[in-house]
């Protein structure tokens with residue numbers, strides 16, 4: 763069964779957008795209680811898993827959590843100061859250093875990178891994105907490359923054309939939002955505004 767419309771956005775009496783999807787409610791034995799669309803469709807759960815992951819932490823950690831801590835564990839956020847402070851205090855109470863951050867693809871930790879100067883795989887660039895940007899800013903004064911750029915032999919060039927640059931930045935912004943890399947998305951949004 764195809765996805766069914768789950769939400770319609772109405773603006774000034776006109777339909778602005780329709781959001782299709784599938785919904786299923788199951789009981790504690792997994793038996794379907796109610797559904798719309800295709801209840802057996804397999805999807806990548808992404809941030810829907812955060813409350814479930816938080817439930818495991820809440821049941822296993824040897825201390826209680828504040829409402830702020832539970833909220834930051836369950837939600838996607840933009841790493842604003844209030845979020846970062848909450849996560850740092852939680853890590854400190856749990857006795858987990860920040861460089862224990864692990865790349866889910868290869869298992870390397872941020873500490874491994876700091877010790878060896880080497881990343882474990884290409885996904886490490888995403889896993890350690892914030893820390894790599896901080897490092898580049900400290901080393902070069904910026905995390906944005908502004909020097910010469912490699913053009914493959916025979917390429918048409920034209921990379922400096924503002925219009926194609928804008929299209930590329932918008933594509934990067936879309937990928938950043940899809941990947942919930944909100945810090946990068948905010949930086950890209952600012953660069954797009956300058957070009958617009």
Ligand SMILES: [Zn+2]
Pocket residue numbers: 865866867868869870881882883884885886887889
């Ligand atoms: Zn990796």
